[in-house]
Structures are given as structure tokens and as C-alpha cells.
Amino acid sequence: MALQTAPRTRVAALVSLLGLLLALMLAGASGASAHAALLSSDPAENAVVQTAPTQVVLHFSEQVTLAADDMRVFDPSGKRVDSGSTGHNGSDTTTARVALVPGLAQGTYTVAWRAISADTHPVSGAFTFSYGHTSSTTPVAGEQPVTGTTLVGALYGGSRTLQYGAFALLVGSVALVLLCWPAGVRRRSVQRLMLAGWAGLLLATVTELLLRGPYEAASGIGRAVDLTVIQHTLGEHLGTMLVVRMLLLAAAGVFLSMLGGQNGVGQPDGDASGEPSDEPSDNPPDEPSDGPNEEPDPRAEARLRATLGVAGAVIAIALACTWALADHASVGIQVPLAVPLDVVHILAMALWLGGLATVLVGLRTPAAEGGIGVAQVRRFSTVAMCSVSALVATGVYQAWRGLGSWGALVSTTYGRLLLVKVGAVVVILAAAWMSRRWTALLAGEPEPAAEPMVQAAVEDGSVDPDPVRRAQLERQSAARRTATAQRVREASPARGMLLRSVLLEVTFAVIVLIVTTLLTNAPPGRSVTAQSQAAGQVKRITSGPADLTLPFDTGGPGANAKGKVSIEVDPARVGTNVLHAYIYDSSGKPVDEPEVDVTLTLPAKSLGPLPVKLSKLDIGHWAASGLQLPMAGSWQLAVSVRSDAIDETTVTATMNVSN
Numbered sequence: 001m002a003l004q005t006a007p008r009t010r011v012a013a014l015v016s017l018l019g020l021l022l023a024l025m026l027a028g029a030s031g032a033s034a035h036a037a038l039l040s041s042d043p044a045e046n047a048v049v050q051t052a053p054t055q056v057v058l059h060f061s062e063q064v065t066l067a068a069d070d071m072r073v074f075d076p077s078g079k080r081v082d083s084g085s086t087g088h089n090g091s092d093t094t095t096a097r098v099a100l101v102p103g104l105a106q107g108t109y110t111v112a113w114r115a116i117s118a119d120t121h122p123v124s125g126a127f128t129f130s131y132g133h134t135s136s137t138t139p140v141a142g143e144q145p146v147t148g149t150t151l152v153g154a155l156y157g158g159s160r161t162l163q164y165g166a167f168a169l170l171v172g173s174v175a176l177v178l179l180c181w182p183a184g185v186r187r188r189s190v191q192r193l194m195l196a197g198w199a200g201l202l203l204a205t206v207t208e209l210l211l212r213g214p215y216e217a218a219s220g221i222g223r224a225v226d227l228t229v230i231q232h233t234l235g236e237h238l239g240t241m242l243v244v245r246m247l248l249l250a251a252a253g254v255f256l257s258m259l260g261g262q263n264g265v266g267q268p269d270g271d272a273s274g275e276p277s278d279e280p281s282d283n284p285p286d287e288p289s290d291g292p293n294e295e296p297d298p299r300a301e302a303r304l305r306a307t308l309g310v311a312g313a314v315i316a317i318a319l320a321c322t323w324a325l326a327d328h329a330s331v332g333i334q335v336p337l338a339v340p341l342d343v344v345h346i347l348a349m350a351l352w353l354g355g356l357a358t359v360l361v362g363l364r365t366p367a368a369e370g371g372i373g374v375a376q377v378r379r380f381s382t383v384a385m386c387s388v389s390a391l392v393a394t395g396v397y398q399a400w401r402g403l404g405s406w407g408a409l410v411s412t413t414y415g416r417l418l419l420v421k422v423g424a425v426v427v428i429l430a431a432a433w434m435s436r437r438w439t440a441l442l443a444g445e446p447e448p449a450a451e452p453m454v455q456a457a458v459e460d461g462s463v464d465p466d467p468v469r470r471a472q473l474e475r476q477s478a479a480r481r482t483a484t485a486q487r488v489r490e491a492s493p494a495r496g497m498l499l500r501s502v503l504l505e506v507t508f509a510v511i512v513l514i515v516t517t518l519l520t521n522a523p524p525g526r527s528v529t530a531q532s533q534a535a536g537q538v539k540r541i542t543s544g545p546a547d548l549t550l551p552f553d554t555g556g557p558g559a560n561a562k563g564k565v566s567i568e569v570d571p572a573r574v575g576t577n578v579l580h581a582y583i584y585d586s587s588g589k590p591v592d593e594p595e596v597d598v599t600l601t602l603p604a605k606s607l608g609p610l611p612v613k614l615s616k617l618d619i620g621h622w623a624a625s626g627l628q629l630p631m632a633g634s635w636q637l638a639v640s641v642r643s644d645a646i647d648e649t650t651v652t653a654t655m656n657v658s659n
Contacts, residue, residue: 037061038125041111045127045613052104052131056082056111057089058096062331064115064123065236067217071098076107076135106132114216116236117331122216128611152221156211157518162204164349164513170197170252171316171347172354174259178309180355180379181362181372185259189361194256197354201319202249209233209242241326245319252315259308320346329398338401341394348390349516353509355380355387360502384432391425413619421515424508431504434497546572548653550639556647560593562586565639565651567598569627574659577627579612583620583641590620595642598624600635600655607631609638632659 042057043049056073068085075081082098089095096115107130114124173193177184184190213229214221223229233239320343324330329342359380362372399418409415546569554561566582581598585591601608607630614622629635635655642648 037123038113041127041129043129045129046611048130048132048134050132052102053100053129054102055097055099058113060094060096060115062117063093064096064117066096066115067232070114071096072112073098073100074110074112075105076109081109104131106130107135116216116238127613134610152211152214152219152224155221156208156215159204159207159211161514161516163201163208164516165510166197166200166204167319167346168197168350168354168509168513169193169357170201170354171319171350172352172356173197173358174256174312175316175351175383176355176358176380177259178305178312179383181358181376182305183370184358184362184372184376187362187365187370189365190358191260193358193361194260198249198252198256202246205242205245205249209239209246212236212238212242238326241322245322248315248318248322252319255308255311255315259312316347316350317343320350333401338398341397344390345394345398348387348394349512352384352387352391353506353512355384356502356505356509360506363502388429388432395425411618417515417518421512424511424515427508428505428512431501431508434501546570546655548637548655550651550653552639552641552649552651554641554643554647554649556643558643559585559587560591561643561647563591565596565641567637567639567653567655569655572629572655572657574629574632574657577629579614579624579627581614581622581639583622590618592619593641593643594645595640595648596622597640599638599640600629601638602631602633602635604633605631608636629657632657 037060038058039061040059042059043053056071058071066086066088071082071086072080073082081101081104083101084099086096086098089097096113108128109131110126110128112124112126114122116122173190177190210224210230211221212233213219213226214223217223217229234243321339323346324339324342327342329335329338359372359377362376365371367373403409403412403415403418409419546567548567549564550567551564552562563583563585566584568580568582570578579598581596583591583593583596596614598612598614599609600612601610612624612627614624617623633656635657636652637655638650638652640648640650
């Protein structure tokens with residue numbers, strides 16, 4: 001078959017468009033530190049100013065993206081006193097600013113803020129300052145939840161996991177048929193895999209785009225179709241990457257149609273529908289037809305496969321960049337090195353795991369009936385080995401870059417998730433080793449022999465030369481060869497055991513994809529450690545003289561509505577102290593609450609309430625260093641716990657502070 005000019009021209013145009021999109025994405029990438037941290041504010045936290053401020057300005061460790069209502073300021077009575085929209089302080093994108101109404105009354109004010117880090121993760125917090133003198137305050141939402149409602153958070157996280165899986169399925173299945181199993185493109189089951197990967201990735205990308213706004217704002221799923229919210233998402237860096245991903249998927253759809261529509265990509269293993277024909281073929285599987293009009297041109301096929309391979313590689317690389325340029329790799333240290341290595345990591349994952357899924361489908365059909373053969377499995381084994389090598393090399397670098405220290409491996413959520421991922425990969429590697437052994441055994445099985453009597457009869461002319469009769473005998477011979485091959489395959493356990501070992505690999509691959517999604521949402525261990533050190537926080541649990549355990553019940557739904565909060569204060573003396581707060585659910589497991597606030601009051605001196613600045617260290621673990629207790633006496637400690645948007649409770653206890 002001669003290579004047509006039109007398909008080649010379309011492929012060239014497609015590659016040019018993809019190159020332009022990739023250049024635009026790379027041009028928009030910038031470096032920063034992972035997860036924005038609030039460095040300072042004006043007025044400063046806990047400061048007492050004697051002149052009424054006209055604005056509040058926050059300074060972050062990296063560039064942040066802001067919405068109109070991302071900074072809210074409350075007076076002592078709980079009334080909002082901010083004026084206008086939240087914005088940057090001039091052209092400095094590492095700041096956030098909001099104006100205040102004139103005529104402020106003296107007292108303590110609360111500032112609640114949220115922002116989007118350069119790595120697309122939402123961050124939030126709150127602090128207080130006083131004008132004239134300190135005063136009591138009406139409780140307000142000091143820290144906004146950054147994960148949205150339970151439904152929105154689950155759907156948002158699920159869409160991200162589905163995108164990883166669909167990308168692996170799309171890229172891995174296409175790579176397998178182009179590199180290892182050309183005839184597989186004719187299998188309807190393989191075509192379904194490609195289409196499922198493409199459609200799943202497109203659907204999940206649209207879902208993430210719609211849910212991003214409600215997820216950031218911690219609002220209900222009804223706002224997913226709010227045009228204002230969608231417009232705000234499109235203005236963010238992540239929104240741009242999602243739009244680019246959808247454009248690339250449109251190009252991928254054209255590519256798949258061209259791949260499936262070219263007869264010369266691989267020899268059919270069945271009829272035009274992609275399934276084995278009911279009539280036995282006149283030729284053994286994977287051999288070209290002898291018909292004069294069906295003779296393929298090997299050089300044209302090679303050129304076509306090479307052209308499609310280049311187009312597919314550009315699409316896959318560009319799609320991988322939409323993740324690398326929007327997650328942890330795009331911020332932090334060594335960004336110019338981290339981004340390309342992250343692209344390699346994502347592509348290696350897709351080639352390995354997506355190829356495994358395709359091999360699993362191919363093994364379900366005997367090779368004699370068009371399923372994947374031993375030679376094709378062995379070729380994929382080589383591709384898989386190269387992919388695993390790339391995964392290990394880039395994964396070690398990513399782990400070092402994200403953790404920063406050995407201690408973060410067990411002391412942070414990021415590190416513990418990384419350990420789970422490593423364990424799952426080890427299981428996959430063990431299953432892959434078993435698969436290689438079964439493949440070697442399968443390669444040693446005897447192949448069915450041709451029908452010697454029919455072949456000899458045809459060659460010596462003893463058979464009626466009538467072409468109809470000859471064709472009938474050849475069909476009968478092919479049918480017997482197919483039946484013999486199937487009996488040989490079914491008689492040996494090697495193919496079945498290979499199928500089971502590949503199924504085990506695919507099962508744990510799903511676990512790896514889920515953990516990968518959780519890793520992208522977790523703050524890197526290096527970031528957690530750096531922020532803790534900057535704040536002077538202690539990382540180890542210390543037992544101070546004050547140890548209080550308070551049960552709470554917010555009255556809301558869910559397992560986190562009831563539990564207990566444990567407060568440790570060391571040394572519980574006048575001067576500098578360290579406070580640790582641990583939140584547990586009713587079963588005694590650490591649990592994250594949307595909001596935890598602690599205040600201290602000394603009734604005997606009419607002092608307070610003094611807000612305690614808490615920083616999150618881990619799941620259910622909050623701490624405050626540099627807590628100043630100015631006087632001895634019986635202090636009243638109040639802990640406010642909010643389990644959802646509306647359910648909140650405050651529990652109190654008395655703590656003795658000595659000189």
C-alpha cells in the first residue's frame with residue numbers, strides 16, 4: 001500500500017500545532033517555592049497600632065493568585081470592615097492587599113485570607129492585630145477550608161486520579177501497537193482501550209476544570225456551572241494548563257482516527273471489523289495476503305508508522321507537560337531540571353502501566369486467534385524494563401527534591417505516601433519478574449506444524465487444480481492449524497499464569513495512580529520542614545507540665561464531629577512556651593478539622609482573650625511556638641473546633657501558669 005500524501009500532510013500540520021502549544025506552555029512556566037507561606041503582614045500579627053490602618057497587606061514566599069473575596073477583615077463585633085476587592089499591592093504578585101473602611105473603632109481585628117500558590121494548591125490562614133488596645137472578639141471563621149465540601153473534594157480528587165489512569169491507558173496502548181504489536185491496532189478490544197483512555201482523559205479534565213472553583217472556595221457542587229467561577233478558574237495557571245490539555249486531546253482524537261484508519265499500520269488479525277473472521281484465513285496470522293491488490297509496501301508502512309510515531313510522541317510529551325508545569329515540579333528548587341524529569345517520569349509510567357493493560361487484553365485471546373504473541377510480549381518486556389529504569393531514576397530525584405531529609409520520610413504525610421507508593425511499585429516489579437519467567441516458558445512451547453499432506457498434495461499436483469476446490473482445501477488446512485494452535489496453548493499453564501501475573505501488575509498499578517494523586521495534593525516534606533524551621537517550631541512531641549484532654553461534639557454529621565482534643569503546653573511558665581494540639585476522632589485516630597482555634601484568658605487580670613497562632617504540622621497535629629504567657633495564674637484555655645461549614649463547638653479548661 002502506498003503512503004498517501006494527504007495523511008502525511010495532516011500529520012505534519014498536527015505536529016506543528018502541537019509544537020506551538022508546547023512552546024506556549026514552556027514559555028508560561030516559572031519557578032517558585034512550593035506552597036506559598038505567609039512571611040509577614042502590615043499591620044503585623046498580634047501588633048497593637050496607635051493609628052487606624054487604611055489597608056491590610058500580606059507578603060508571601062512566592063507568587064499567589066487571588067480572588068475578589070480572598071481577604072476578609074472583621075472588627076471586634078464580627079462585622080466585616082474590608083472595602084473593595086482583594087488584589088496585589090501594586091505590581092508585586094507575592095502580596096495580597098485589601099482596603100479598610102474609614103472610622104475604625106479601637107479593639108482587636110481578625111484577618112482571614114486565602115490564596116492559590118504558584119503550584120496551584122490553595123492555602124489559607126488567619127491572624128489578629130489591634131488598634132489602640134486589645135479587646136475581646138466575636139468568633140469568626142478564622143481559617144477557611146481549602147478542600148471544599150466532602151462531595152466536591154471526592155469528585156475533584158477522583159477526576160485527578162482518573163486523568164492519570166486514562167493518560168496511561170491512552171499513551172501505553174498506542175505505544176504498544178506502534179512499537180511491539182502492529183497487528184493489535186486491528187483488534188476491536190485494543191481500539192476500545194485507546195478510545196476509553198482518550199474519552200476518560202477528556203471527561204476527567206473537563207470535570208477538574210468545572211470543580212476547581214468550588215474546590216478552592218469550599219463551596220457546594222452547584223457552583224461548578226457558575227460562569228463567574230469558571231472564568232476565574234480559566235484565569236489561573238492551572239486553568240490554562242487544563243485548556244491546553246483539552247486542545248491537545250482534540251489533536252489526539254485526530255491522531256487516533258488516522259491510526260485506526262490506515263490499513264498499512266499492521267496486518268489485520270480478522271475481518272475489517274477488527275474481530276477474527278468466522279471463515280478461516282487463507283494465510284497464517286500476521287502474514288500478508290497473496291492477492292495482487294492487497295500487497296502492502298513495507299517501506300510505505302515503515303514511513304507511515306514512523307510519521308505516526310513522531311506525531312504520537314509529540315502529543316504524549318505535550319500532554320505530560322500539562323501536569324509537570326502545573327504541579328510540584330514547576331516550583332521549588334531546580335525547576336529547569338525538575339520539569340523535564342517529571343515529564344520523563346509521567347511518560348515512563350504511561351508506557352509501562354498502559355502497556356500492561358493492553359498486554360492483559362491481548363493475552364485474553366489465544367495468539368492463533370489474533371491475540372498477542374510471545375514475540376510481542378517479549379518486545380514489550382524490553383520497553384517495560386527501560387520504562388522502569390527511567391521511573392526509578394526520576395523517582396529517586398523527585399523523592400529527594402520533595403522530602404529534603406530522611407526524617408521527612410516518616411514525619412510528613414508526603415513521606416508516608418511516598419513509602420506506600422514505593423511498596424506498591426516493589427510488588428509490581430516482583431510480578432513483572434514473574435511475567436518475564438512465564439514469557440520465557442511460553443516461548444519454548446512447540447508451535448503447531450503445517451498440514452503436510454495437504455501441502456504436499458497441492459505441490460505435487462495430485463489435488464484437483466480447480467481453484468475453488470484448492471481454496472476449500474486450504475481453508476480446511478488453516479482451520480486445522482488454528483485448532484491445533486489453540487489446543488497447544490490451552491494445554492500449557494504458561495499463558496494462563498502470564499495472564500495472572502500481568503493482572504497483578506495492573507491491580508497494583510491502580511494503587512500507584514491513586515497514591516500519586518494524593519502525593520500531588522500533599523505539601524512536599526521539604527516545604528513542611530522549611531516552614532516549621534522558619535517558625536521556630538519543634539518537630540518532636542514534648543510533654544510539658546500542662547497536659548489537658550477535652551472531649552468535643554460539634555453536633556454535625558460525619559466521624560470528625562465527635563472526638564477529643566489533647567493540649568500540651570511546655571513549660572507552662574511565665575515567658576516563652578510551646579503548645580501542641582492533637583485532634584482525634586471518636587475511634588482515637590488523628591483527624592483533620594477544617595478549623596481549630598485556641599485562645600487564652602486570665603480572668604483575674606481581665607487579660608485576653610489572647611489568640612494563639614497555630615501552624616499545622618501533620619494530620620490532626622497543630623502547634624504554636626513562641627507562645628508568650630505574661631503573668632502567672634489560672635488561665636482559661638478555650639479550643640474552638642469546626643467540623644464543617646456550619647457546625648462548631650468551643651470547649652474550655654483551666655491551666656495553671658507558674659513563675
